Amino acid sequence: MSHFEFPERTIINRKIPKKTLFSQVGFSPTEKDLFTSEIEGIYLLSIMNEDSMNLQAFYTDEFNYAEVIWIYVRLRRKNQLKKIAETMHKAFPNPSVLVLSLHNQIALSTAHKRVNQNDRTKVVIDEPIITNLFHGKEALTPYNKLLGSITSTKLSVVNVYALYDDLHQWLRCEPLIPLTDTFSTIRETREQIINILDDIHENQDKIHQLKQEQKRQIEFSVQMDLHMEIKKCEKHINEQIHELKGLCN
Incomplete structure (x- = not known):
């Protein structure tokens, strides 16, 4: 995960037991089966907040962003990549960056989470952005440029929302790569x-x-x-x- 260039104080690298998520999140039987059959392991890579990188929290009537978490998900196969991403975003109320790994490839996913106006203890998840699977270690490729644009030194650090939305917008540009075989960091x-x-x-x-x-x-x-x-x-x-x-x- 060195290509993400996490600030040292943000690095966690801790495994999250699936049973912990099952007990805390109201997963359906189908979603539990998805975790069991398609996911090899889940790891908390990094937490970016005020303590770890002096990143100011962002609270409004619509957003409740205290920190950005990076989650590494080791997959067993490519099946149902979109459904896995949707379920993983559901598992974490904080804005999350998913690193979905299969063999030597990764896909990245983000989704904004808004305060549920009917129940402010819950969130409403926007449609996730999910990139294609790509080789993260290959230099001088369009995907290497994409990875370079989302390192913490390149992202906005005004507050938690600004950082996460900046990263989210860069991932929205990913379809540029299969269409043009290039990526713009402008x-x-x-x-x-x-x-x-x-x-x-x-x-x-x-x-x-x-x-x-x-x-x-x-x-x-x-x-x-x-x-x-x-x-x-x-x-x-x-x-x-x-x-x-x-x-x-």
Whole structure:
């Protein structure tokens, strides 16, 4: 885990027994089965807070962020990566960075957690961001640039929320890598890149829906109209990818 460059005072490296989580979190039988069958081990890597790195807590009506925790999850196989990430975020009320490890690869995941306005002892978890699995030790790769952008020395340290959201936004840029085979660490263009990536994702979803509708249609003329709409979306995606490459140069 050296590529994360944790400040020494934040490092914990302690195993978390699964039974401890089972007793503290209201997991369903399906979620317990997921832990048993898919997860080899869970470890608390690091805690970033006011004591460990002079990081001010952030309390508002919406957020209750006292610390950022880094959790290492050793997986048995690739199955249900998204479901595992969602369940792990549920297990910890604090903002968490998940390092999901399989063999020599890792995936990273974050999710903002907001105060439940109906029960302030609970949190509402946003849709998690989950990267693809990648080799974390390879130098001079786009993923190495991504890792470099989320080290503690590069992140905002105004307060706990600022640090976590900064890291979260960098992970939102990860789809840039499979699309362009590069990664931009230019903070000034990050929001623009995220907006383009969101637009590409929406068009990819639209193409999937159009293809499903095309299969259901019998009339040739309707199929051709859907085909033209698909081509229009594909053209828009290619234009957006070209724009992304320009922002990365």
